[in-house]
Amino acid sequence: MAENCLPEINSRFCYEVRQIDRPQEILFQMFKRFEERAVIITSGQLTGMIITHMAHENGIPFRVCTIDTLRLFPETYTFLEKVEARYGIQIERIKPDLENVDRMVNLHGEFLFFDSKDKQEHCCHTRKVEPLERLLRENIDVWFSGLRRDQSENRRSVPKAQIVERKGRSILKINPLFDWTEKQVRDFIKEHDIPINPLLVSRMNGQFYDSLGCIICTTPMLPGESRRAGRWRWQNVQVEEGNKKECGLHFSI
Numbered sequence: 001m002a003e004n005c006l007p008e009i010n011s012r013f014c015y016e017v018r019q020i021d022r023p024q025e026i027l028f029q030m031f032k033r034f035e036e037r038a039v040i041i042t043s044g045q046l047t048g049m050i051i052t053h054m055a056h057e058n059g060i061p062f063r064v065c066t067i068d069t070l071r072l073f074p075e076t077y078t079f080l081e082k083v084e085a086r087y088g089i090q091i092e093r094i095k096p097d098l099e100n101v102d103r104m105v106n107l108h109g110e111f112l113f114f115d116s117k118d119k120q121e122h123c124c125h126t127r128k129v130e131p132l133e134r135l136l137r138e139n140i141d142v143w144f145s146g147l148r149r150d151q152s153e154n155r156r157s158v159p160k161a162q163i164v165e166r167k168g169r170s171i172l173k174i175n176p177l178f179d180w181t182e183k184q185v186r187d188f189i190k191e192h193d194i195p196i197n198p199l200l201v202s203r204m205n206g207q208f209y210d211s212l213g214c215i216i217c218t219t220p221m222l223p224g225e226s227r228r229a230g231r232w233r234w235q236n237v238q239v240e241e242g243n244k245k246e247c248g249l250h251f252s253i
Contacts, residue, residue: 047146
């Protein structure tokens with residue numbers, strides 16, 4: 001049985017995680033101690049795949065979840081199945097409440113996210129944040145995330161480990177690759193032949209994907225654009241006005 005992690009114990013683990021240099025060792029120690037109460041939450045992007053690969057190499061059971069908004073790219077769904085086959089795991093699909101989705105669409109329309117940033121955030125909350133919160137309420141004590149400091153200006157201060165408070169629970173959130181560069185990520189993937197979502201590999205007419213979310217809200221980027229430019233592209237003019245271009249999943253950044 002995994003250890004019951006109280007808030008004060010979480011704080012101790014947060015300190016201990018910060019003292020461990022190797023991400024592989026962090027994953028080993030946390031999954032060994034917390035078992036099913038520790039989880040890798042990933043959308044199948046580069047750092048999430050590295051974390052999954054590292055957990056698999058440790059040779060002990062580990063848990064992987066993804067938030068299925070019901071609007072992901074077809075390539076993403078196919079890719080997740082390939083990841084399952086490669087590592088012999090079952091990725092848990094955490095989906096939004098269909099009644100909440102239907103209520104939102106009936107009130108605001110299917111493409112409400114084009115209307116305003118508030119409605120985009122409402123859509124993200126319904127399709128992403130609420131399913132995440134439901135997952136975290138299920139006695140999850142450790143949340144592994146693929147956040148990195150070089151992903152956007154808003155993520156420059158991402159820590160290796162932190163305590164996040166949500167719905168009356170304290171959760172140890174760990175970003176084991178928080179200080180990795182894009183080169184480190186790409187080199188590790190190449191060295192270990194880690195599977196990559198094909199959308200993150202292909203280049204067409206100089207355009208490419210750097211970050212993937214829902215199919216309508218994610219567009220290709222051009223060289224020189226900021227790394228979040230392809231997300232909710234119609235909001236790019238608002239960036240200078242403080243638009244952080246986050247969906248709300250990483251509520252404590």
